[in-house]
Amino acid sequence: MTTPVGRLPPEARLVRFQSSIDKADWKLAFMGGDERARIEGFHPDGHAVMATAVRGRAVHAYVFADAGKKTRKWVATNPDALTYFLVHQQLPAGAARRRPYRKCRCGKRRYPTQALAKAALLDILTNKELRQGRRATETRAYRCPDDDRVWHLTSRKSWRHGTPAHRRREP
Ligand SMILES: [Zn+2]
Known part of the structure; x- marks a missing residue:
């Protein structure tokens, strides 16, 4: 019997991204915990990826993608598109592109990275x-x-x- 994905510890659900980030030779950052975990990858040119896992919930994947001539924005997408992004620095055709829900209520100036x-x-x-x-x-x-x-x-x-x-x- 297999363990439902949502029951696995948050960091265990991010392992697949660790190997992809390593293989693409992006700089890796990881924050693990019992309730939530986060993994990030950074390309020298400023592109970035992020995946977060919260216990009992689906993994969320994000890429810091080109959004115009000189701007980049965080885009919420699907985990497979994140893996593609590590190789191509752009999302595959047909990938989910959603604006991430913004939880910051600080009222301070925001920087994406x-x-x-x-x-x-x-x-x-x-x-x-x-x-x-x-x-x-x-x-x-x-x-x-x-x-x-x-x-x-x-x-x-x-x-x-x-x-x-x-x-x-x-x-
Ligand atoms: Zn804030």
């Missing part, structure tokens, strides 16, 4: 002396606590110890 948040931070820091009437205080990029596909900038140096993940809010 850590790399773009860090680039924006660098831009702020290198230009701060040129900006009249605005003192740049941002020092760090962090992932939105509510949305895996959102990054923010903050002036706070690091997390306060002992703050539960779902309570973490930065200024």
Whole structure:
């Protein structure tokens, strides 16, 4: 008898993406846990993929795909299309393309990847002396606590110890 996929631990359901990301030679990032897991792959040119698994729910797959001349956006798609994207850097014809549900309610400026948040931070820091009437205080990029596909900038140096993940809010 086989175990229904939804009953497998979240990280076990992301293993298939790990081998695909490795094989495509993209940089891999993994966050595992009993209740949820996340795997990410990054191509040097800025393309990215992400899959998330929550216990008891279907795996969600996303690709950071071209959405115009110079912009890229997160697109929710199906797991097989993610694997295709690792090879071709574009989605196959007929693949699901949905706008991901945005859970961020921080009211702060949103960046879709850590790399773009860090680039924006660098831009702020290198230009701060040129900006009249605005003192740049941002020092760090962090992932939105509510949305895996959102990054923010903050002036706070690091997390306060002992703050539960779902309570973490930065200024
Ligand atoms: Zn947020």
